[in-house]
Amino acid sequence: MKDFGYTIASAREAFLSGTLTPERLFEHYQRRIAEQNGTLNAYRSVDFSYADHGRDASILAGIPYALKDNMLVGGTIATAGSKILERYVSAYDSTVYAKLRSGGAQLLGKTNMDEFAMGSSGENSAYGVVRNPWDTDRVPGGSSAGSAAAVAADLCVFSLGSDTGGSIRQPAAMCGVVGLKPTYGRVSRHGLMAMASSLDQIGPFTKTVEDAALVLGAIAGPDPLDSTTVPHDVPDYVAEMNGDMTGVRVGVPKEYFGEGLSAEVRERVEGGIRALERAGAEIVEVSLPHSAYALAVYYIVQPSEVSANLARYDGIRYGHSASDADTLLEVYTKSRAQGFGPEPLRRIMLGTYALSAGYFDAYYLRAQKVRALIRQDFDRAFERVDVIVGPTSPTVAFKIGEKSDDPLAMYLSDIYTVPVNLAGVPALSVPCGLGAASGLPVGFHIIGDMFREGMVLRVARHIEHAVRESSEHTH
């Protein structure tokens, strides 16, 4: 496997032993970014300077990280990968940024992304294609493309992304890093540009499962500025992660191993399941019978919410405003046509259609009913098992350009991640080895019941151990 450079634990150890200072580490990453970003295009901006955070007790003090460019840092540009926000200056801080800053973490830069988080490949940014550090002819996955690539290429210790239908887990799988989507309502969305408000959630990209537990602990919790956050205490995720596998019931849904799954992904994921069994887990076959509908539900619900959320980009209050408009209506129609790329336009129009008079019942209402059935599938399964596992994405990273002319083919790479957002449950992708045919990373998807991130992390930790041991045996 790759040498991933500093983790939170190793950086902290180096700080405490005096062999490294936070400022030196910040400069180290600035140098790496300067060397590699021309090729990878993972960062969109790096105009942040070092701030002395002191030696406070926070585990994240002095740790350099990156934020997806749809999260606000007051006084700095946030584009969300769109031309329409090319010069937009954030008026205030997102809650996740405020929490990380108060914990002393050091921001390195904002990462490139599919426009308004719409895409599964990192090819939809107005600021150029993001490349996969494992093979620069391939996509890193998306939409949190730059956040995944930056961690995989060791251009930061960790990063944050947002996940609406797989936008953290799918690129984590394709870049061979850990990516966690928390339970809906676990992390504040204040200062995250809304894409689909009932699905969006912020989470970390990290090099180890332990780091994911640490970052989640730092960003989770109720927030008066986001009334969809739930009033639950934040547990000690590292302690919950450290449990063993004895008696843990691992559900394997047959629906996630059917048509479309590549042989090399299946082989690695099945190997991961056997490793959990050897560690003492009980493997249970479960059924999620409405899985086949998930992508269709998602491509109604998500564009519908998009069409409402992106109505605010109209050339009036901020962002691109057409200079060739004579009337108020022309300001709207021209600013939007000039400012949005093809994917946002596609989704805004699709959602507008699904919500329009005469079609609402057939599309939006029907989709939300099937969404209830998908959630019931998970509820029933979690009566019998602690986690549900499978592949994160049906294939390893694909070639740049391979799917860009066929939106539906692109959407299919999120087929296993989308049901999770519809249900609201937490899920994580952890690397489970390299595909035999391609030599590229494969992601192992672990889904937990509502607010059971600790159990998800515990299972992920065992996959991580198993992969490390088997790679030590073969090398």
Add this chain to the structure above:
Amino acid sequence: MLTDAEVNHIAKLARIELTDALRERMKKDLSSVLEYVALLEKADTAGVEPLYQVTGLQNQTRPDERRADFPMDAALFERLVGQAPAHDGRLVKVKAVKRTT
């Protein structure tokens, strides 16, 4: 396949100016997605209540008072209103709703 008139109507509702090329592209792309989502007709949804949100939280309100956690001061006001392409003091300026003749 959606018709030109349907695509024009959607674009009008979405406040997006269409070129001929964009109309053709949208017609093709939207039609292929709509064809795919038609599979939802096969799901048995009799008696199923729609799931609009997943946490069950409802009517989350806050006291109707000046909030200390997000102070609206002159600087924030300037950062918000100051980004409008046209503004006049505390007001955002917009174009005429109707074309003047």
